[in-house]
Amino acid sequence: MRRAGWIAGAASAVLVAAGGVTCAVAGDDGGGAGAPPPAASSADAGFARDMAVHHQxxxxxxxxxxxxxxxxxxxxLAYDIAQTQANQRGMLLGWLDLWELPKVSADPPMTWMGMRGAPSEGDGALMPGMATDAELARLGKLRGRQAEVYYLRLMTEHHKGGVHMAQACAARCTVGVEKRLARGMAEAQESEIGLMTDMLRERGA
Known part of the structure; x- marks a missing residue:
């Protein structure tokens, strides 16, 4: 019960903070009054595009x-992750609309981080940490304890990739509220990695 309360409380805190970020972004351009919006090739835009896909x-x-x-x-846990990341994804796509930038790019994912090309081409994993097509198909066939363990393993790796990307935005992005959201994402997902490690251990995995 203590752990369940922590999960629900953390998710609620993130959602409340996210709402504040959505309201604030229009007035925080990261570069002072009258500064232009981020460019399509910027870290701000790249993070918004890539993390929206990652979250989906x-x-x-x-x-x-x-x-x-x-x-x-x-x-x-699954419900909290789904609700939190769906909310954040909406914010990221909303910022791209606000900046009048495309939601897709001809550049490979994570180019804004200095990385080029998918980590494992041909298997459906677009970015580090993302599950492959085969892994998603397998998850959809498992039940019970097997599904729990497989999900926790996949989501642990997914969070590790998300943390890497969020930390890169915290270091490279220029829009203040986006940098703060990225830092919050990294901290929250690192905490959930610890939680999922404990849940796997309890299941003998």
Whole structure:
């Protein structure tokens, strides 16, 4: 119960903070009054585009496992991750609209971080930490404890990739509220990695 309360409390705090960030971004251009919006090739735009895609898969995996297990703890974690990341994804896409920038780019993912090309071409993993097409298909076939363990392993790796990207934005992005959101994402996902490690250990994995 203590852990469940922590998860729910953390998710609620992130959602409340996210709402404040959404309201504030229009007035925080990161470069002073009258500064132009970020360029399409900027770290700000690249992070918004790539993290929106990254988050979408986390939402998808979380809804898959929710229907594959009756475990209350895993279902609650999956629901919190899905709700938090869906909310953040909406913010990221909203910023791109606000900046009048495209939501897709001809450049490979993570180019804004100095990285080029998918980490493992041909298997469906667009960015580090993201599950492959085969892994998503497998998750959709498992049930019970097997689904729980597989989801926790996939989401742990997914969070590690997300933390790497969020830390890069915190270092490279120029829009103040986006940098703060990125730092918050990294801290929250690092905490959830610890939580999921404990949940895996409890399941003998």
């Amino acid at each position: 898969q986390a939402v998808e995996m979380s809804y898959i496992v929710r229907d594959r297990t009756d475990d209350v703890e895993v279902r609650r």
